[in-house]
Amino acid sequence: MDIIIANNKPNAKTFLQKIQGKTPTFIATIATTETGKIPGLSAAGANPDFTDFTPPADAELLLLGKCRSIQGVPITPDGIPTPALITASALRLADIPVLIVNGGVKVKPQIPYIDVNGSPGRDIRTGDSVDNVKEVIERAKIVGEHLAKTSNYLVIGESIPGGTTTALGVLLALNINAHGKVSSTLPDNPHKLKADVVAAGLNAAAQKFGNFRGDPIKAISAVGDPMMAAVAGLVIGGSRQAPVMMAGGTQMTAVLAVINALEPNALCNVAIGTTRWVINDKSSDICGIVNQFCQVPIIAANLDFESSKYPGLKIYETGLVKEGVGAGGATIAAIAKTDGGVNKQILLKEIEHNYASLMQIK
Amino acid sequence: MDIIIANNKPNAKTFLQKIQGKTPTFIATIATTETGKIPGLSAAGANPDFTDFTPPADAELLLLGKCRSIQGVPITPDGIPTPALITASALRLADIPVLIVNGGVKVKPQIPYIDVNGSPGRDIRTGDSVDNVKEVIERAKIVGEHLAKTSNYLVIGESIPGGTTTALGVLLALNINAHGKVSSTLPDNPHKLKADVVAAGLNAAAQKFGNFRGDPIKAISAVGDPMMAAVAGLVIGGSRQAPVMMAGGTQMTAVLAVINALEPNALCNVAIGTTRWVINDKSSDICGIVNQFCQVPIIAANLDFESSKYPGLKIYETGLVKEGVGAGGATIAAIAKTDGGVNKQILLKEIEHNYASLMQIK
Numbered sequence: 001m002d003i004i005i006a007n008n009k010p011n012a013k014t015f016l017q018k019i020q021g022k023t024p025t026f027i028a029t030i031a032t033t034e035t036g037k038i039p040g041l042s043a044a045g046a047n048p049d050f051t052d053f054t055p056p057a058d059a060e061l062l063l064l065g066k067c068r069s070i071q072g073v074p075i076t077p078d079g080i081p082t083p084a085l086i087t088a089s090a091l092r093l094a095d096i097p098v099l100i101v102n103g104g105v106k107v108k109p110q111i112p113y114i115d116v117n118g119s120p121g122r123d124i125r126t127g128d129s130v131d132n133v134k135e136v137i138e139r140a141k142i143v144g145e146h147l148a149k150t151s152n153y154l155v156i157g158e159s160i161p162g163g164t165t166t167a168l169g170v171l172l173a174l175n176i177n178a179h180g181k182v183s184s185t186l187p188d189n190p191h192k193l194k195a196d197v198v199a200a201g202l203n204a205a206a207q208k209f210g211n212f213r214g215d216p217i218k219a220i221s222a223v224g225d226p227m228m229a230a231v232a233g234l235v236i237g238g239s240r241q242a243p244v245m246m247a248g249g250t251q252m253t254a255v256l257a258v259i260n261a262l263e264p265n266a267l268c269n270v271a272i273g274t275t276r277w278v279i280n281d282k283s284s285d286i287c288g289i290v291n292q293f294c295q296v297p298i299i300a301a302n303l304d305f306e307s308s309k310y311p312g313l314k315i316y317e318t319g320l321v322k323e324g325v326g327a328g329g330a331t332i333a334a335i336a337k338t339d340g341g342v343n344k345q346i347l348l349k350e351i352e353h354n355y356a357s358l359m360q361i362k
Numbered sequence: 363m364d365i366i367i368a369n370n371k372p373n374a375k376t377f378l379q380k381i382q383g384k385t386p387t388f389i390a391t392i393a394t395t396e397t398g399k400i401p402g403l404s405a406a407g408a409n410p411d412f413t414d415f416t417p418p419a420d421a422e423l424l425l426l427g428k429c430r431s432i433q434g435v436p437i438t439p440d441g442i443p444t445p446a447l448i449t450a451s452a453l454r455l456a457d458i459p460v461l462i463v464n465g466g467v468k469v470k471p472q473i474p475y476i477d478v479n480g481s482p483g484r485d486i487r488t489g490d491s492v493d494n495v496k497e498v499i500e501r502a503k504i505v506g507e508h509l510a511k512t513s514n515y516l517v518i519g520e521s522i523p524g525g526t527t528t529a530l531g532v533l534l535a536l537n538i539n540a541h542g543k544v545s546s547t548l549p550d551n552p553h554k555l556k557a558d559v560v561a562a563g564l565n566a567a568a569q570k571f572g573n574f575r576g577d578p579i580k581a582i583s584a585v586g587d588p589m590m591a592a593v594a595g596l597v598i599g600g601s602r603q604a605p606v607m608m609a610g611g612t613q614m615t616a617v618l619a620v621i622n623a624l625e626p627n628a629l630c631n632v633a634i635g636t637t638r639w640v641i642n643d644k645s646s647d648i649c650g651i652v653n654q655f656c657q658v659p660i661i662a663a664n665l666d667f668e669s670s671k672y673p674g675l676k677i678y679e680t681g682l683v684k685e686g687v688g689a690g691g692a693t694i695a696a697i698a699k700t701d702g703g704v705n706k707q708i709l710l711k712e713i714e715h716n717y718a719s720l721m722q723i724k
Contacts, residue, residue: 025512063504097511102477112478112501115464139474142425149459150387150513 002335002344004300006279007287012297015271018243019336022152026096026247026330027234028062028087029158030055030113031103031227033121033129036162040193043076043185044161044324050074051161056109058084058159058325059100062091066358068110073358076185080320081312081355086303086327087157089350093342094334096155101143101234103136103160104226116140116230124169124223125197127204133220133229137262140233148241155273155333156234157247157326160227167254169198169223173205174257175213176292182250183284185321191283198223216258224254232258239269246270247329249278249322253289260294272298273329277322301331304344310355313348364697364706366662368641369649374659377633380605381698384514388458388609388692389596390424390449391520392417392475393465393589395483395491398524402555405438405547406523406686412436413523418471420446420521420687421462424453428720430472435720438547442682443674443717448665448689449519451712455704456696458517463505463596465498465522466588478502478592486531486585487559489566495582495591499624502595510603517635517695518596519609519688522589529616531560531585535567536619537575538654544612545646547683553645560585578620586616594620601631608632609691611640611684615651622656634660635691639684663693666706672717675710 005012032055035041037048045051054074057067061084067073074082091098100111104118116139121130148154160166164182171178180191205212205222212218220228231246232255238244246252252272259266278286279300290296308314316322334342355361367374394417397403399410407413416436419429423446429435436444453460462473466480478501483492510516522528526544533540542553567574567584574580582590593608594617600606608614614634621628640648641662652658667678678684696704717723 023512025508063508095511097508099505099508110479112476112505114474115477116474117472143461143474146387146425146459146461149457150385152512 002302003332004276004302006298006300007291008295008297011295012299015243015297019153021339023337024096024153024155024333025147025151026091026098026155026326027101028059028098028325029101029103029156029227029230030059030105031118031160031225032106033160033162033166033225034123035165038197040190041165042161046075046077052106054161055105055159056107058082059109060111062088062098063111069107076321079312080315083321083323083327084325085355086351087325087330089354090330090334090347093347093350094337096333096337101230103230114143116143118226118230121225124166124201125204127201127208127222130221130224130226130229133217136229137233140230141237144234144237145240148238151242153243154238155245155247155326155329156231157329158227158231158251159325160225163225163227163251165194165197166223166225167251168194169201170219170228170254171257171289172198173202173212173219173223174216174261176257176289178289181285181289183278183281183322187318187320189283214261216261220258228255228258231255235259235270236263236266239266244270245273245329247273247326249274250284250286250289253286256290256296257293267294267296270296272296273332274298274300275323275328276300276302277316277319281319281322299332301328302344303331305348308348308352310352313355364664365694366638366664368660368662369653370657370659373657374661377605377659381515383701385699386458386515386517386695387509387513388453388460388517389463390421390460390687391463391465391518391589391592392421392467393480393522393587394468395522395524395528395587396485397527400559402552403527404523408437408439414468416523417467417521418469420444421471422473424450424460425473431469438683441674442677445683445685445689446687447717448713449687449692451716452692452696452709455709455712456699458695458699463592465592476505478505480588480592483587486528486563487566489563489570489584492583492586492588492591495579498591499595502592503599506596506599507602510600513604515605516600517607517609517688517691518593519691520589520593520613521687522587525587525589525613527556527559528585528587529613530556531563532581532590532616533619533651534560535564535574535581535585536578536623538619538651540651543647543651545640545643545684549680549682551645576623578623582620590617590620593617597621597632598625598628601628606632607635607691609635609688611636612646612648612651615648618652618658619655629656629658632658634658635694636660636662637685637690638662638664639678639681643681643684661694663690664706665693667710670710670714672714675717
C-alpha cells in the first residue's frame, strides 16, 4: 500500500479516483518569516539565519536538480537533507511539471518564479506579521485559476521555515483548537515555545487589529506568514477549474482554515496530501485539527526510509523533518500519474541516487 | 476563410492540424526599451513617455478585463485602442488561460507575473541595450518547458513599444536583409528613422562587442530588446514539449532569427501567427524576412473591422497598429480551439462590446 488514507475515507477515495493516471502541475510556494529565526523553533536550515536561504534553495533544487543560492542542499542543524530531495525525485521520475510561486522571500531564488507581490514576513510576536495579504490572495487566485485550466489538477506545496508556529497562530486566531497539535521538523516538538510565541503575537495583535476571529485576512496579517496568503489564493482560484491537492503537513491546516472562512465551497475540490511521518506523528495531530471544521480528506504517501543505506535518509524514520516542499503530495502525484509505476522502492532508489550525488557521497 | 496561410503551405497546414480543437496556454511577454521613446518611432502609447505604461496595462487587460496602471486602455496618439483588446476578447470567448512573463519592464504590472530576471532595455543607439541576456534565456527556457508539459501547445505574444526597430537591429546584426521590411504601428512606416537608429546602434556596439554576427546573445545585448531574450527562451523550452505559436508580426522574425542561431531544431515545432493587416502590409514584408533563413510557416487571422460601427476600430483597416500583444495568434487559437465556433463576426461583436465598455462609449 503506497498511499494511506488518514481520515474521511469516502472523500479520500473520490479524490484519489479523480487524480488516477492524471498529470498535475506542481506549484512550490516559497516564503520566509522572521519567526523562523526564533531560536529553537525550526530546523529548516543549518542555523537560524540560514533559514533565509532554505526556500530559494529548495525551489532551485526542484527546477534545476541542484541549488544555486547555496552549496549542496539545505540541511537541518544535524545535517539531515531537505525534503525537497524527495519532492524533486518524485517529480522527476513521473515527469511532472513544476512552477515556483514567490509568496515573499528575503533571498530571491536564481530561477524563474511567479510573483504575486508578496513580501517576507515579520516575527509574529509583533502581532503585525504580513503585509498586503488581501492583494496577494487576489493575485494568487488568478494564477491558480489560469494554471488549473490546462492542468488535470494542481499540487501545491510550501517551503517556509517556522511555518508550523505561524500555523498555530492562525489556527488559534480563527478559534480552532490547535494547542499541541501542530507538527515540527525537530525531534522534540517545542509546543511550549510555539504557544508562548503565538500568545505574544495574539496579544500584540489584539491592540492593532482588535477582534480578528473569523477574519482570516486579519489573522494572517497579525500572526500568519506570507506562504498562507499565496497558497490560499492558489487553492481558491485553482479549485474553480480542477481538483487541488494541498501538499504539506499541519501548516496546510491553517491555510485550510483560511479558505474555509473565505470561500468554503472551494474545499469540495480539495485534499491534503502528506507523508506517513506526519499522520503517524505522536507529537502532532493533523486529523484532529482538520476534522474540527471541514470534511477535507487527508491522504499520505507511505514513504519508508528504514531500508536506506544512508544514515542521513534513514533518520527520517525517527521523526525528524517529516514533511516539507510538498514531499508527500509530490510522491502521491507521482504514484497516481504512473498508475503505481513509481512506487516507494523505486522512489527510494532515486532519492538515494540524488542524495549521494548532491552531497558528494561516494 | 478565417485563417490565411501566408507562406510554406504544407508546414502551415501541418501546424494548423496540430492545434485544431486544442487548448493552448497563452503567454504575453511584456518589456520596455528606451528605444521606444525616440520621437517618431512608435505609436504604442499616447506619447513617448507613456510607452512605459503600455505593456503593464496590456497585461492587466488580458488578466482582469481592465487596466489598473492607467485609466481606460493604452491608445495611440490618435486615440486608437491597443490590440490587447482583440487578444483579450479572443481569449475570453474561447476560455484560453493566460500567463504574463515579465521580460523587463520599467513599470510593474499590478497582476501576477512570471519573473525571469529581465530588466528594461536601454536605447539601442548606445549599442549596449540589454543586460543579462543569456541568463534570461535560460530561465525562460525552464518556464517554457514546464508550461508546455501540461498545455496542448503554447501561444506566445509580446507587448514592447519600439519593438520593430530593435527587431531591425537584431536582424541586421545577424546578417539578415531586413531593410524596409519591418512593420510599424504608424500609418507611415518610418523606415529611414529606424535604419538611422539601428546604424547608430550597430556602430556603437561594434566597439563594445566586436563582431556579433552569428552570435545572437551579443546581438540582443547590443541592439535588441528584453522581450527577445524572454520569448526566445520560452520558445526553445516550450518547443521541446509541444508546438509553439509565436504570436506577432515582424518583431517575431527577429526572435526567430535568434532561435535559428541558438537551437535551429526548435523551429520544427514552431509557427508564426499574426494578422491579415501584417501579411497584407505594403510597407513591410514578414515573409521576405522569414524565407531568407527558415521554413517556419506564417499564418494569419483574417480579422476584418471594415464593418465595425466604431471609427476607433474601423481605422485598423487603414493600416494603423496592425498587430500586437499576440492579437493575431490569440484569434487563431480561439478559432482553432472552438473548431470555428469563434469566427471573425462573433469576435468583432465581442471586441466592440469590450471597446465600448472600456472606453465608456454609450
